[in-house]
Amino acid sequence: MVETSARLLRLLSLLQARTDWTGAELADRLRVGLRTVRRDVERLRELGYPVDATPGVAGGYRLGVGAALPPLLLDDEEAVAVAISLRTAATGSVAGLEEVAVRALAKLQQLLPARLRHRVEALRAATVPLPGEAAPEVSADLLAAIAAACRDRRRLRLRYRGRDGVTAREVEPDRLVHTPRRWYLRAWDVAKDDWRTFRVDRIEEPLGPPGARFTPRTPPGEDAAAHVAHAITSAPYRYQARVLFHAPLEAVAPRTSPAAGRLAAVDARTCLFTAGSNSLRELAVHVAVKGFDFEVLDPPELVPVLREVGDRLGRAAAASDRGSGLSREPDDPRR
Known part of the structure; x- marks a missing residue:
């Protein structure tokens, strides 16, 4: 038996x-x-x-699919991966998921053999979270409803908080894309007759009932992640910058992120960086700190700002070399 x-x-x-x-x-x-x-x-x-x-x-x-979820049988690596993922989800950006993740983690840890429990606990003990800017929370139910509409190819009616206030939108959802801080939805906007990117935390709940089924449209040539990266790094901003780095893509890529801008190889020795910002000074500093020689292709207004920032940095370096007392307390006029 x-x-x-x-x-x-x-x-x-x-x-x-x-x-x-x-x-x-x-x-x-x-x-x-x-x-x-x-x-x-x-x-x-x-x-x-x-x-x-x-x-x-x-x-x-x-x-097949049954009325109840069968017990999952995990090997050692899968069990450790699930435990770590649940611990991460317990402090994640999906609203309402923390308590559920903690309950699931408690059940899993109770069943883990000692050799695996020690591995999970060692990781927990050695990891210290660094608090930073809080990411906008989104509802797990909202994500599930959008994901189901993407899967079933059904239209959605959204109330979306954009720059023009809350507007009603009817969309044909295509893909959900997740960055380290936010969730985005790529969808065809029926009224605007074009592809649009929506921040999920700006979609108001509850969603309307799923609409009619639709025939999937041919998405833009780039994949969903690249399309969303372009939308969030360029489209919403006043200035659109194109910068040619005199360094190969492999060298520049580790110093940027898809949420900051798009990189594309030009040849074996150069790559093109495309990004947007509402501040030319922020753009100037952002490209300068990457540590590679570059030239500005667009916009031309960025060039004098680079010169201004460079002059200011040069004056700061010269003053520091002379020991001009910039780091000392200012003189007391009473002395």
Whole structure:
């Protein structure tokens, strides 16, 4: 009986690990015959696990969708990864997820063997969070509803807080994109007849009921992440900068992020950086601190600002070299 139970658990683990299995593959993994595989599948069904079977030479088995969630069987690396992810989610930016993540983590840690619990606890003990600017929270229910509309290709009616206040929008949702701080939705705006990027934390709840199904449109040539990166780094800003770095893409890329601007290789020795800002001074400092020689292609107004910032930095360096007392307390006029 113990051998049969262990084999059933192994079979359930295999069915969870991959979508489709042939009977021969399962028999090989379990080191049993095809008849035993069929009997074990029937036992799983009797226990309430929906195992679908397709007859024929090309047929096989897959774990179907049931009324209840079957217990997940995780290997060591998967268990540690889930525990770490749950701990991260407990302090994440999805509203309402913290308590659920803590409950799930408590259940998982109770079942972890000692060797794995020590690994998770070692990571927890060695990790110190650095508080920073709070990320806007979004509702887990809102994310789930948008994701379902993307999957089912159904229109959504949104109340969106933009620069012009709250407006009603009807969209055909395509993809959710997540940066370290925010969630974005790429969607076709029906009224504007164009692709738009929406910050999910600016979508007011509750959403209207899912609308009519739509035929997916051909998205822009770039993937969803690149499209959103362009939208959030350039489109909303007053100034659009194009800077040519005299360094290869591989050298510049580690010093920027998709949320700050877009990088594209020009050739083996140069790359193009595109970004937006409402401040020319911020643009000037942002490109200067990357540590590579560069030239400004656009906008021309950025050039005199670079010169001004450079002169100011030069004066500061000269004053510091002379020991002019910039770091000392100012003279007291009473002395």
